[in-house]
Amino acid sequence: MKSMKFSYHILIICFFILGCTNEDIHDEQLVPDVYNKITPNTSNPKNLINYARKSSKELIIEYQTGISENLKDSLRKKYHVIRYEKCDCTTDRIEKWEFGRGINIEGEKEDISEEGGVEGTDYEFTFYNDDAINGNGGSQGQNNNLISSYIKSQNTGVTIAIIDTGIDFNKFSLNHPFLYNPESNDVLCEIGKEIELSGWDFINHDANVYDDNGHGTLVTLRVINKLREENVTDYQILSIKAFNHLGKTTNFTLQCSYLKTIKSPISIINMSFGWYGTSGNLLRKFISENPDILHITSSGNNEYNNDNTIHYPSSYTLDNIVAIGSINYTQNxxxxxxxxxxxxxxxxSFGDLISIHDNNYNYYEVSGTSYAAPLVTAKSAKYYTNGYTTSATMLNQLETNGTNLSFVSEIKYNLLIE
Structure with missing residues (x-):
């Protein structure tokens, strides 16, 4: 959306809600017996949280369409690849190559990019989720029968993908199936005896998207709570687990996760994560190839000016990706x-001191742009179900229905739009 944005105009999403409460709780009879306060990881050293750590001996290779396995093998031998990795079950478009010690990774990347049969290259790196909860997920796990009980009998309305740490279904109501039901033309993941049910775990390489961190569960609850508030029922969610129990992932894992996600008829992708440093040029390319999917991203929690310190993927200059910052409405x-x-x-959007509740009467006070983004995801889904079914028309509705405010410091903004 960067090229579409009005100069010095920011939108705050809080539509049709008198008083703009920060509570997502609508069941007055619920009394919390557990209350967990979760804040962003800003107390940790920034280089351990947001900055990508580039591998000195690995690269991601994007092949040209139709390249033969023999040519791939020849290229691996030519560059003395000691190990390579393919994405789980969804695509042979990319591979991760590992080289021996002493390799000049920058020079190798440049040389490989010029090879016939190679479409592009990217650095491999690791990073942590902006709002990783340091393993605050549940411990009881979940079996395939539990996951299956949440799959809708039929998909209706809008399909939302959430790329995150997965979902702990123990915290959701059994009376409300909301998972995407794979369609007949979907390409399902299958590894050995593991067959995709709905979504995939790219960390453990199986069909169980159990959230052992907690972040993805809270993001999903935030989306569902907001959809309920907006009286939107015709939706389904595709959960893709791309981060481990510490909220950590790699560029390759993220790209595999994304390429899996777009194999299904997705209209909105919630991407509540980000990093600094290496850009991840292939992910940007893949997003640009899907202009009708609206990508909702968190902008980061380091009080940085992203105009100067680039935050990925929120700062990709693409019309189908939007970056969400967080506001504290009580402090204006x-x-x-x-x-x-x-x-x-x-x-x-609202992402500071937000209350989220689960089905077990547990309440969580969360802060972070990760939790502001899902509200915008839910609003976009509402517009989709109202007939605005492209990324451009959903964005237009977000802008049109915002509220004009002017209380933010001139150092950061001249104008705020709600």
Whole structure:
């Protein structure tokens, strides 16, 4: 959306809600017996949380369409690849190559990019989720029968994908199936005896998308709670687990996860994660190839100006990706931790001291742009079900229905739009 944005205009999404409460709780009879306060990982050293750590001996290779296995094998031998890895079950478009010690990874990347049969290359790196909860997920696990009980009998309305740490279904109501039901023309993941039910775990390479961190569960609850508030029932969610119990992933794992996600008829993808440093050029390319999918991203929690310190993927200059910052409505100000930027952050939403409840009467007070993004995802889904079924028309509705505010410091913004 960066090229579509009005200069120094930011949108805050809080539509049709008198008083704009920060509570997602609508069942007055619920009394919390557990209350967990979860805050962003801003207390940890920034280089351990957000900055990508580039591998010195691995590259991601994108092949040209139709390249033979023999040519792939010849290329691996030519560059003395000691190990290679393919994506789980969904695509042979990319591979990860590992080289021996002493390799000049920059030079190798440049040389491989010029090879016939190679479409592109990218660095491999690791990074942590902006709001990783440090293993605060559940411990009881879940079996395939439990997952299956949440799969809808038939998909209706809008399909939302959430690429995150997975879902702990023990925290959701059994009376409300919401998972995407794979369709007949979907390419299902299958490894050995593991066959995809709905979504895939790219960390453990199986069909069980159990959330052993907690972040993905809270993001999903935030989406569902908001959809319920907006009276939207015709939706389904595809959960893709791309982060481990510490909220950590690699560029290759993320790209495999994304390429799996777009194999299904997705309209909106929630991407509540991000990093600094290496851009991940192939992910940007893959997103650009899907202009009708709206990508909702968190802008980061380091109080950085993303116009100057680039945050990925939120800062990709693509019309189908929007960056969400966080606002504290009680203080009439942008949240103290939120990244900002007149040209790089597209919307503000409520992501500071937000209450989220699960089906077990547990309440979580969360802060982070990761939790602001899902509200915008839910609003976009509402517009989709109202007939605005492209990324451009959903974005237009977000802009049109915002509210004009002017209380944020001029150092950061001249204008806020709700």
């Amino acid at each position: 100000a942008i949240a103290s931790f939120s990244n900002y930027g007149p040209f790089s952050v597209d919307f503000l």
